Amino acid sequence: MKRLEAVNDFVVKFANVNGSGSASANELFAKSILRMGVPVSPRNIFPSNIQGLPTWYEVRVSERGWLGRRGGIDMMVAMNPQTWDQDVAEIEPGGYLFYDSTRPMPASAFRNDIAVIGMPVTAICNATYDDSRQRQLFKNIMVLGALSVLLDVDASVIESLFGEQYRGKERLLESNVRALHAGCSFARDHLKPPQAPEVGLRVKAADKVGDRIFIEGNAATALGCVYGGATVCAWYPITPSSSVAEAFDKYCRKFRVDADTGEHKFAIVQAEDEIASIGIITGAGWNGARAFTCTSGPGISLMTEFIGLAYFAEIPLTIVDVQRGGPSTGMPTRTQQADLLASAYASHGDTKHVLLLPQDPAECFEHAAAALDLADRLQTPVFVMSDLDIGMNQRLCAPLAWDDARRYDRGKVMSAAELEAGKDFGRYKDVDGDGIPWRTLPGTHPSLGAYFTRGTTRDAYARYSESGKDYTYNVERLLRKFETAAALVPQPILRAASRKTRLGTIYFGSTSPAMDEALEALAAADIHLDALRLRAFPFPDAVRDFIDAHDQVFVVEQNRDAQMRTLLVNELDVDPAKLTRVLHFDGTPITARFIAGAITKHVHALAVEPRRERIA
Amino acid sequence: MTYIARPKLHHPTLVRNKVGYTRRDYEGKISTLCAGCGHDSISAAIVQACWELDIEPHRVAKLSGIGCSSKTPDYFLGASHGFNTVHGRMPSVLTGANLANRDLLYLGVSGDGDSASIGLGQFAHAMRRGVRMVYIVENNGVYGLTKGQFSATADRGSKSKKGVVNADSPVDLIGMALQLGATYVARGFSGDKTQLVPLIEGAIGHGGAAFIDVISPCVAFNNHAGSTRSYDYVREHNDAVSRIDFIDLADEIKAEPSAGEVISLPQPDGTRMRLRKLHADYDPTDRIGAMNHVQAYQAQGEILTGLLYVDPEATDLHHGLNTVARPLNALTEADLCPGAAALTKLNGSLR
Ligand SMILES: Cc1ncc(C[n+]2csc(CCOP(=O)(O)OP(=O)(O)O)c2C)c(N)n1
Ligand code: SF4
Ligand SMILES: [Mg+2]
Secondary structure, X not given: OOOOOEEOEEEEEEEEEXXXXXXXXXXXXXXXXXXXXXXXXXXXXXXXOOOOOEEEEEEEEEOOOOOOEOOOEEEEEEOOHHHHHXXXXXXXXXXXXXXXXXXXXXXXXXXXXOEEEEEOHHHHHHHXXXXXXXXHHHHHHHHHHHHHHHHOOOHHHHHHHHHHHOOOOHHHHHHHHHHHHHHHHHHHHHOOOOOOOOOOEEOOOOOOOOOOEEEEHHHHHHHHHHHOOOOEEEEOOOOOOHHHHHHHHHHHHHHOEOOOOOOEXXXXXXXXXXXXXXXXXXXXXXOOOOEEEEEOHHHHHHHHHHHHHHHHHOOOEEEEEEEOEOXXXXXXOOOOOOOHHHHHOOOOOOOOOEEEOOOOHHHHHHHHHHHHHHHXXXXXXXXXXXXXXXXXXXXXXXXOOOOOOOOOOOOOEOOHHHHHOOOOOOOOOOOOOOOOOOEOXXXXXXXXXXXXXXXXXXXXXXXXOOOHHHHHHHHHHHHHHHHHHHHHOOOOEEEOOOOOOOEEEEEEHHHHHHHHHHHHHHHHOXXXXXXXXXXXXXXXXXXXXXXXXXXXXXXXXXXXXXXXXXHHHHHHOOOHHHEEEEEOOOOOOOEHHHHHHHHHHHHHHHHOOOOHHHHO | OOXXXXXXXXXXXXXXXXXXXXXXXXXXXXXXXXXXXXXXXXXHHHHHHHHHOOOOHHHEEEEEOOOHHHHHHHHEOOOOEEXXXXXXXXXXXXXXXXXXXXXXXXXXXXXXXXXXXXXXXXXXXXXXXXXOEEEEEEEOOEEOOOOOEEOOOOOOOOEOOOOOEOOOOOOOHHHHHHHHOXXXXXXXXXXXXXXXXXXXXXXXXXXXXXXXXXXXXXXXXXXXXXXXXXHHHHHHHEEEOEEEEEOOOOOOOOOOOOOOEEEEEEOOOOOEEEEXXXXXXXOOOOHHHHHHHHHHHHHOOOEEEEEEEEOOOOOOHHHHHXXXXXXXXXXXXXXXXXXXXXHHHHHHOOO
């Protein structure tokens, strides 16, 4: 059997029991490699449970900087007997199994095409610590120490991470360092050849991380809301979005507390449900505060009546949808991009909504702040379509950036002075030709500018109406406004192939890192594609131009029904035959292997057809 | 329809209040409700209360759900911003509006279908949170706008216009408001404006969640014999526990003082409210006592009206959230954005 050998290019997966304290040790493992200048991308695979069910942490180490999930496991750290069989089966041939050998396993529990390293961690911990909690916690740290020896991770880097984590808590620091050292020395003495097989996976210090930061998308979204000036947040807990509101609370307490009075320049309400959440931000948006809610698919379903009201009555609000596997409770702790249609066309009647599609935490930050501006500018709901893969995993990304010269775009709000000066105020009148009317805020002027907001038809001056003419004027204006939106939203990013090609691919959101890697693999196999990364709906003209310029376009997305493709066909009237579905929807993050494989298969299939010349 | 055309010009003799407005300035569009509908009387009481309290109309935000009752904000305070939201969800929209600007007066108008059926949850949670507002339910026991189906407040045994007897227990909004933490709880009757106007005035001056259940007969669908929400039935069974004599001590007396003990309660703006107790054994500042009293009378088929409970020291949601005194919607970049330097520092901690 040939053992896998790789430097700075492998995948380690930790199989743990939920609630066993493994999360922080696992994070330390990933972070120590980052500190050595080698990019990593970790992913939590967790159950809908608080304690006892299996949970995994998959770390891809890639000096090349590929941050998408790779697929396949080179080393399994199997700490959970419940999932033993499935964990062992997942190891690549020639890979490594690290396990707790306190209790002997029968030979039949292993494979003969993998190398096995057993460490009696439980036994060691039981011998060292009396306290059961300590036994459990330090078990994870000892494993970390042993792995650092086996994979050449610099233990002093881990120690300095401990130093940061336990600053001022000397006793905790010391005991953690001691456990780490115990793991290291056990590995040096017992887990190296000839007692154990040589591990061919290595981490070598490099300089490939640069100034990038390591942050969860949800934390970045929350920061975007803080920087973007959101003052009202209403939410109802739901995985994977809750940490957006929790992080918003945390950052507001850091940045938004009046130094003199201790009073808050923000209001967060944990509402009784998602209907109330969106009701609260509808009221706040109507009354001129920047407001957002965060939720996931089931919450979007509940919010739809209000979304229609906000669309029709033209109320600014921001909805962060951290997507998970649907429909219904679906796969609540797995990722998907499956709320696109439900969001783009949310509510009854003719409705269309603005969606922003961040690819990573840095864009979560930018899009959240942009959404607050766009909502005010367009006076409409704006969705930030994140997902579990981006939202709940720490991801390496560009540092967050803010220009102090930037001003909030509060949109067309008529002031008391403008009213006083005799400016005509027709709440639903298109005076500027962009479909966006002017609004006034309650309390502005004693006698001018008051109007009645309703979800019922009204004329351009907000007077109740049952006339078809008034209705069509309004809904056609809303369409015009939507066209205006296309030019204001984040524009798509084109990445041209290294040579001229008639093949293209369209992708968005968390598919991004896997696509970067897939494009390179495809190019190496002589399949060249121009790639367009969508960043928003409605689609700017560049999207149609891109499709027109190619014979075949692969639309890559993480849902069953090709929802983005449906939007493209529906909104751009393009020939559906041109758009090939590439769909990944099992709840795991899409991989480069999957994308390259699917596209290669399609391209080969195309090549044998008469259309060959067209795609050559 | 009430087809009473109103003259556009203000009559010179119309009296101006302290802020310079006549009563006419507090009116709205012409009502499109049925002639005799109780809801129109409530609108008139709101107009009267706002005029008497010298409230500038544009400092009021009026919000409602959906229903005949919820249409009424279009028919009063024409110079105020109004928001006809979705069915049963006025409380959440009002909560958000209030969070955005704590300086306005929030007036929520709803129906019994709107608040006790589809919107029961939102009603309950707005009371729990202590949103500072005047929340009026125009309670007629039916869905007026959808043509006379029973609502959730219809009494068990009451008879619909078509002769159907209601078998379900009624939702008691007063009881719920008391239990859930509303700090001003009253019941009025649209047919008794002398009682209703001060009740609204007391609510406007209140520092927390004020709820007024106003029995408001629906002449089209629920004003027949056998109904417990008809004008006749309510007149016969109305028993007032208290009467607010006057809100502002410095000002004129609005009602003929009647018998009973007078208590004086502080209001958040520094004025005092004088309350005349009509039931001798009744203490309107005792929440548990109020709950018992209301339940006991209700069990006898009596409709207790008046100010049933008030906590003169009530606080509101902003107090609980510790928000700044300035309205959140007036904060600017300088207040809200931590700036590039803070972000650079934050980036540094994320490596
Ligand atoms: C989601 C939804 N369901 C149903 C309706 C239809 N609807 C309109 S008003 C109403 C009942 C209103 O009853 P109530 O609040 O008591 O007001 P009233 O007309 O009696 O004053 C209903 C069911 C609606 N507008 N929205
Ligand atoms: S139907 Fe009933 S509630 Fe509606 S306007 Fe007529 S009387 Fe009033
Ligand atoms: Mg009703």
